[in-house]
Amino acid sequence: MQLLPDTHVNARMKYLFVTLFIVLPPLVAIAEPRPIEVHQVLAVPGTADDSVAALTLDACDGAFDADLIRFLIDNRIAATIFATKKWLNHNPAAVSLLTAHSDLFDIENHGANHVPAVIGRNREVYGIRGEWDVAHLKREVTRGAEAVNAATGFPPQWYRGATGEYDPEAIRVIEAMGYKVAGFSVNADDGATLSRRRIVARLRRVKNGDIIIAHLNRPDSDTAEGLIEGLKLLRDRRFRFVKLNDAQVVPAPKRDR
Numbered sequence: 001m002q003l004l005p006d007t008h009v010n011a012r013m014k015y016l017f018v019t020l021f022i023v024l025p026p027l028v029a030i031a032e033p034r035p036i037e038v039h040q041v042l043a044v045p046g047t048a049d050d051s052v053a054a055l056t057l058d059a060c061d062g063a064f065d066a067d068l069i070r071f072l073i074d075n076r077i078a079a080t081i082f083a084t085k086k087w088l089n090h091n092p093a094a095v096s097l098l099t100a101h102s103d104l105f106d107i108e109n110h111g112a113n114h115v116p117a118v119i120g121r122n123r124e125v126y127g128i129r130g131e132w133d134v135a136h137l138k139r140e141v142t143r144g145a146e147a148v149n150a151a152t153g154f155p156p157q158w159y160r161g162a163t164g165e166y167d168p169e170a171i172r173v174i175e176a177m178g179y180k181v182a183g184f185s186v187n188a189d190d191g192a193t194l195s196r197r198r199i200v201a202r203l204r205r206v207k208n209g210d211i212i213i214a215h216l217n218r219p220d221s222d223t224a225e226g227l228i229e230g231l232k233l234l235r236d237r238r239f240r241f242v243k244l245n246d247a248q249v250v251p252a253p254k255r256d257r
């Protein structure tokens with residue numbers, strides 16, 4: 001066997017290093033923080049006879065699912081609504097209905113323009129462009145809070161960013177502004193994209209202490225049908241529904257994440 005001369009090996013090593021130096025910088029440049037989904041539950045004693053869950057409904061943009069809200073009112077099921085400024089501005093009749101039932105519904109902050117809480121140029125979540133910088137994130141949160149305050153007469157306590165995904169830095173910024181970040185433990189409708197049957201299947205798995213997320217801004221979706229059927233099943237299992245402001249919210253145990 002003939003060994004390669006040193007010069008040949010050196011030439012190959014040099015080629016390898018040059019290749020690495022050309023390839024690596026772009027890889028480093030795209031190594032951005034991965035957004036995280038915040039998973040939380042209610043801190044409640046786990047008894048089969050007295051199960052508690054929280055229903056949270058996002059109003060991102062678009063319209064108002066009147067069938068769903070009518071069902072909640074008729075059945076005295078409480079919910080925490082996360083509304084954007086643009087949804088509040090476009091749905092004054094819905095805002096009147098929700099605020100007329102403030103014993104059942106709290107309206108909290110979903111931002112001004114439904115911009116995800118990820119920071120940096122060209123960042124996006126599910127195809128929705130994030131914030132350029134921290135100043136833009138703060139403006140999204142502040143203007144959303146002002147809109148909620150104007151609509152309800154109460155300053156919001158909670159913030160849920162568009163898509164429910166956050167950079168760790170964004171969470172620190174939002175909390176430093178005095179807001180609690182609202183997570184969830186059961187995604188009931190995947191952004192109002194699931195069929196009635198799949199929404200019911202997800203609600204069947206709800207456990208004592210779960211926080212459910214769904215949407216009230218897509219009346220053309222299956223969300224209202226699925227939620228109404230699934231919530232009836234939970235009510236038959238003697239679940240009570242509480243607003244986030246009436247509960248203690250804690251990080252979900254690791255097995256639930």
Ligand SMILES: [Zn+2]
Pocket residue numbers: 058059060110114161162163
């Ligand atoms: Zn949303």
